[in-house]
Amino acid sequence: MNGNEIWDEALQLLSKKLTRVIYDSVISPLQVYSFDNSTLILLTKNPFYKDTINSKYISVLDEALWEVSRKKIKAIIYNESDLEKKEQIKKDEIINNSPYSQYNFDNYIAGSNNKLAYSAALSVAKNPGTAHNPLFLYGGVGLGKTHLMYAILNYIKETNPSKKILYCTSEDFTNELIKAIRESKNEEFREKYRQIDVLLIDDIQFLINKESTQEEFFHTFNALYQTKRQIVISSDQPPNKLNGLQERLTSRFAQGLPADISKPNFETRAAILEKKIQNYGLRTPSEVVSYIAENIDSNIRELEGALNRVISYCELSNNPINLENTIIALNEIIYKAKKQDITAPYIIEVVAQNFNITKEDISGKKRTANIALARQISMYLITKYTDLTLVTIGKAHFGGKDHTTISHGCKKIAQLLENPNENELQATVSAIEETLHSK
Ligand code: ADP
Numbered sequence: 001m002n003g004n005e006i007w008d009e010a011l012q013l014l015s016k017k018l019t020r021v022i023y024d025s026v027i028s029p030l031q032v033y034s035f036d037n038s039t040l041i042l043l044t045k046n047p048f049y050k051d052t053i054n055s056k057y058i059s060v061l062d063e064a065l066w067e068v069s070r071k072k073i074k075a076i077i078y079n080e081s082d083l084e085k086k087e088q089i090k091k092d093e094i095i096n097n098s099p100y101s102q103y104n105f106d107n108y109i110a111g112s113n114n115k116l117a118y119s120a121a122l123s124v125a126k127n128p129g130t131a132h133n134p135l136f137l138y139g140g141v142g143l144g145k146t147h148l149m150y151a152i153l154n155y156i157k158e159t160n161p162s163k164k165i166l167y168c169t170s171e172d173f174t175n176e177l178i179k180a181i182r183e184s185k186n187e188e189f190r191e192k193y194r195q196i197d198v199l200l201i202d203d204i205q206f207l208i209n210k211e212s213t214q215e216e217f218f219h220t221f222n223a224l225y226q227t228k229r230q231i232v233i234s235s236d237q238p239p240n241k242l243n244g245l246q247e248r249l250t251s252r253f254a255q256g257l258p259a260d261i262s263k264p265n266f267e268t269r270a271a272i273l274e275k276k277i278q279n280y281g282l283r284t285p286s287e288v289v290s291y292i293a294e295n296i297d298s299n300i301r302e303l304e305g306a307l308n309r310v311i312s313y314c315e316l317s318n319n320p321i322n323l324e325n326t327i328i329a330l331n332e333i334i335y336k337a338k339k340q341d342i343t344a345p346y347i348i349e350v351v352a353q354n355f356n357i358t359k360e361d362i363s364g365k366k367r368t369a370n371i372a373l374a375r376q377i378s379m380y381l382i383t384k385y386t387d388l389t390l391v392t393i394g395k396a397h398f399g400g401k402d403h404t405t406i407s408h409g410c411k412k413i414a415q416l417l418e419n420p421n422e423n424e425l426q427a428t429v430s431a432i433e434e435t436l437h438s439k
């Protein structure tokens with residue numbers, strides 16, 4: 001039996017030995033990385049799980065491996081940063097090992113942030129080569145580009161199994177090209193790529209400044225395009241912002257359908273969480289979903305990471321998934337994010353913008369009601385989001401004001417925020433906080 005076969009059988013045993021949540025969220029997503037008859041290296045995408053597995057489940061894994069193979073096989077857990085250390089490991093091997101079958105359209109939540117990308121991807125999957133060519137998906141990290149590409153791949157594999165379809169990152173493409181050149185197999189390389197019906201190239205920005213790879217890709221692109229084969233490309237930038245990529249490439253990208261994926265809003269974030277929770281077969285109070293969706297707005301990968309963290313925390317500590325435990329489980333990451341990004345000068349800047357006054361107005365001595373209020377809101381938010389002492393805040397950010405003045409300002413705003421008649425102030429402060437978090 002090879003590593004994958006052993007692991008598949010071990011998984012069946014593990015699904016009975018472990019609770020559903022642990023099995024679904026921690027164990028079944030593990031990917032076989034390598035196997036040499038005595039050690040099975042498994043890969044987790046979630047760094048938090050590496051420790052969890054090592055401390056709680058490694059003996060169950062070893063036991064299951066013994067039961068299916070009757071050999072002493074040691075399971076070793078790697079996360080992606082372990083892999084990065086091991087240079088000889090090729091990313092495409094990992095990708096080929098894993099079906100990524102959960103990256104499908106059913107699990108993809110369509111929201112206002114990805115509407116066009118989603119519907120275009122679906123029509124490409126239904127009618128490859130005829131709908132939008134190339135489909136060019138672009139957006140920041142962790143927002144769902146790779147997921148959509150795999151959704152296209154999985155959909156076509158299922159509905160159109162005779163189609164030759166290839167997913168690779170532009171790094172894979174580059175490495176393969178370099179290898180082909182080294183081994184004088186340029187023709188085989190070309191042949192391979194030109195037979196493909198659907199080519200999905202992820203993260204095209206890695207071709208920036210790689211002139212000869214761009215040259216080769218340009219010819220591949222044209223060969224496929226002219227014979228109406230489907231090309232799907234993803235990038236972290238729109239075509240016209242890909243500086244360092246040849247103009248003849250970017251102009252071809254722009255001729256198809258560029259579709260952007262932006263950050264999801266609160267409702268979409270909540271819907272994504274609901275979907276994941278449902279897939280795990282769990283139920284959680286809606287306030288748990290709201291809390292996570294409100295606090296984690298950087299990207300969807302982090303949103304998922306936060307949810308997994310909450311689930312494992314509750315599972316491992318034998319606690320119910322409720323708001324209280326969610327706050328504890330996420331305390332560290334939310335607190336860290338706040339500390340890193342939100343500094344006193346930045347708060348002052350955002351408050352000033354919101355009140356349409358200058359930063360100097362806030363830190364200075366003017367006493368008009370509007371400026372005084374903006375100043376006190378700044379004091380309040382600085383104590384809320386930073387670790388600075390009242391003394392430092394007064395000295396460094398408000399022209400040498402005494403700490404009692406800072407303390408008074410903070411208390412006053414805190415009181416107003418509790419007051420049901422102060423809707424307008426509450427809305428102002430929430431709008432400012434929203435801006436602070438969207439940095
Ligand atoms: P990117 O390639 O843009 O960096 P990914 O496609 O890897 O991002 O997405 C990161 C994670 O977020 C994946 O686990 C993916 O399944 C999930 N995800 C992204 N967008 C959505 C969505 N709209 N609905 C559900 N899950 C999503």
Ligand code: MG
Nearest residue numbers: 145146147202
């Ligand atoms: Mg990606």
